[in-house]
Amino acid sequence: MTHHTTEPVPGRPPRPFGARLEAAMDTHGPLCVGIDPHPSLLADWGLPDTPAGLRDFALRTIEAVGGHVAALKPQSAFFERHGAAGIAVLEEVLAAARQTGTLCVLDVKRGDIGSTMTGYAQAYLADDAPLAADAVTLSPYLGLGSLAPALEAAERTGRGAFVLALTSNPEGAGVQHARDASGQAVAAAVATGVARANAAAVAAGTLGSVGLVVGATVGDAVTRLGIDLAAVGGPLLAPGVGAQGAGATELEAVFGAARRHVLASTSRAVLSAGPHPGAIRAEATRQAARVGAVLRP
Template identity: 35%
Template sequence: MRSARRRGSVLVAGLDPYPGRLPPEIFSRVSDGFPESAAVREFCLGALEAVEPEAAAVKLQAAFFERLGPEGMEVYRDLIAAAGDLDLPVISDVKRGDIGPVAAAYAEAHLAVYGAACVTVNPYMGADAVEPFLRETRRLGRGGGVFSLVATSNPSAGELQGAGSPPLFELAARLVAGLGEVRGDYSDAGAVVGATRPEIGARVRELMPDALFLVPGFGAQGGSARAIQGMLDRRGGGVLVNSSRGVLYAYEAGHSGGADGPASDYRSLARRAAAEAREALREAGARP
């Protein structure tokens, strides 16, 4: 959260290089034999530099780099390093959900070897699935944390997370809240809470008053800036709001370019989309 305050932003820009969705000026070179991993590197580095003035952090969806094999993981590593050079924390979106030495190995890989500041994890195997990641963040002492899936933004999430009495998401929230240590203003055990179900988000905030929320579902998935308001803590903060497709693929939306550059310039359009998202969140009252 220090980065959010320093930059005056709660926006997290997601760098999710979907297959086949590279900008035309890059994709055309792939068709001519330019390696896809090199194209993804160019695309993401350009987007990273573009959104840096507007974002509190960036989130890398590891799957899109893993699918490219060893070269893709080199790109993943290089993006984390490049973000570090810009003093921009990286949230590694890995959603790991194993236990014991396996979970510890995942934690060491993404937090220590690759150097991400934070990771996402799946807590539905219980505390054993979260504690190895918390131990690693505390060992490294870099001020990062772990975001556990509590109430996600996908359409079918409620089928499982809303089941039972109390519902499963409440049990997950209580579990995660009990694992964290408050460091500064927030616990190092954060929660992934989607913007697509604001009433659920407000309930999770009641259960996790000291937690930092990573909020997906804003923008392309239909979550609004107003939906974030019930998730704010007593200081009006406590959220980092992710926008991936709405920022990274802004060039697909038919913007006209204008003073910010030509419509085909994905960098300037990503920066504009990030600036608009940042301002919308600020107007909704989300404070860094």
């Protein structure tokens, strides 16, 4: 079991998230397992839809795949719906993931301005934050510049961010595919801005710590909108693998020359193998090999 520690060493600058993620994908394959305690999955596992059920579900998932996959991705909404007790479980889940050495991407999709964005940065990206994760998902649709407090906090603490660019929901296209007066698509402008944030890391020969979220089911949108994913220089989080329908063909078509930077995310395809940890781990290993054959042949 290889650990990619998230704990800072006193007196030493934190190792950037991009470098840690690259090492984790090299070791375990490019798979991120979502921890999504959806009511139907809890029921399938014979668990109640309560904070205790969430805790059992999430900690059993970490027991199964912690130290065996590149990353874990808890979906904050499924914990938040249970109020303070659910948030307490999420704190415990993040701490448990840290103990396994597995990188944790907290899926919160935050996006705001000014001091409020700074507040979110303090909540998720500060070393002493109870909800600190290795990376978070962020929404740039109040303007990419509005994310500066979070991106700066992530850089200071060796953490990362995945910025929404092309999502697979049909409603997203109305905003993400829209073009400005110069003809550039909104999603392409986001990708260009993220590439700028990663320029120093790329110049140093490492993977940047600011990534994009690009759905594995977006079809030809990347090409049609003129987005060069290989030039982004950071990781590409690709939801939609497995139960949502994306397989080898879709991954190859969407990501092309940028395939090696893709972290494929799946939840139900792995978690539906539960509740036994051994079965979950076996399915995660199978899925990692499956996506690895396409993304890192």
